[in-house]
């Protein structure tokens with residue numbers, strides 16, 4: 645059974661809804677899932693089979709600067725060869741924050757599962773279904 649750690653930041657709850665649905669999809673597919681806000685990330689998350697990171701587009705196409713950006717900086721040197729998947733909500737942009745984040749993950753030598761899952765604002769039923777599917781894919785990554 646694969647161990648999946650989902651770690652996210654969400655200001656308004658949209659990325660959190662995605663996180664919950666991804667967790668549900670991964671659990672239903674048989675993964676052992678730990679779900680936490682970035683401020684409460686478990687100390688041993690690095691030992692998970694798959695690390696799943698969530699953050700909405702903030703600033704001007706950046707990660708949230710007070711918690712998620714420092715967390716990324718703190719893990720960038722220790723994620724080489726780790727399996728990683730990304731997700732997050734956005735609004736008016738074109739998803740550039742996710743493209744930049746993906747590149748950062750690759751530059752750190754990690755194995756990116758696929759393009760990150762991005763959803764405009766609050767996920768609707770179809771969006772939540774996409775999140776569950778993404779969770780299922782994560783469980784067998």
Ligand SMILES: Cc1cc2nc3c(=O)[nH]c(=O)nc-3n(C[C@H](O)[C@H](O)[C@H](O)COP(=O)(O)O)c2cc1C
Pocket residue numbers: 653654655656657658659660700701702703704705706733734735736737738739764765766
């Ligand atoms: C301070 C701030 C900056 C934002 N910057 C961007 C941005 O650069 N591009 C974009 O597409 N959306 C941007 N957004 C919109 C958020 O990504 C969007 O509202 C998202 O659904 C928030 O997710 P959350 O509910 O998980 O916090 C910004 C929102 C805030 C509050």
